[in-house]
């Protein structure tokens with residue numbers, strides 16, 4: 001049993017889904033629970049009903065995209081976002097949210113106005129950890145990069161909230177959030193808490 005951080009204090013507990021087609025699902029569920037949310041694994045589109053937010057985890061974006069098409073998640077998540085519900089893409093999830101993928105004709109959800117480059121840090125090091133400053137979070141957060149993408153360009157409405165060596169590694173567009181790294185692989189759940197707050201703001205805006 002995980003203790004809820006905001007349980008009583010912040011009022012209603014946000015219900016956040018983690019898309020469970022492929023990738024790091026259990027770790028996101030744990031971080032979301034530490035951040036005070038109720039977290040559930042989502043395998044079918046019907047399960048999006050009643051959620052306040054959705055995490056699209058890391059893994060392999062081509063595989064996740066393929067499975068999303070197969071199970072009807074592309075239209076369903078676009079509709080979910082159109083209702084103003086919060087969506088958070090991490091690593092491969094960031095790629096899935098982008099409107100454009102460098103070197104590929106087709107993108108996936110096309111929800112966030114940005115162009116991404118896959119495996120952008122691969123030539124330097126396959127994976128690494130670092131501390132990153134994120135706008136809206138007081139102290140630097142611990143970030144794990146694994147064959148990570150970067151955000152090559154952002155369009156209108158997208159706010160850059162973190163950079164690493166001058167490259168964009170996290171961004172926000174209203175109720176949409178994306179990061180290049182894996183925030184679920186450390187004990188530092190503050191980016192999840194940031195997202196749960198976004199979901200709460202979005203829910204307040206809908207009611």
Ligand SMILES: NC(=O)CC[C@H](N)C(=O)O
Nearest residue numbers: 058059060061091092147
């Ligand atoms: N850790 C990850 O999610 C890696 C993303 C993967 N390299 C891709 O392009 O989909």
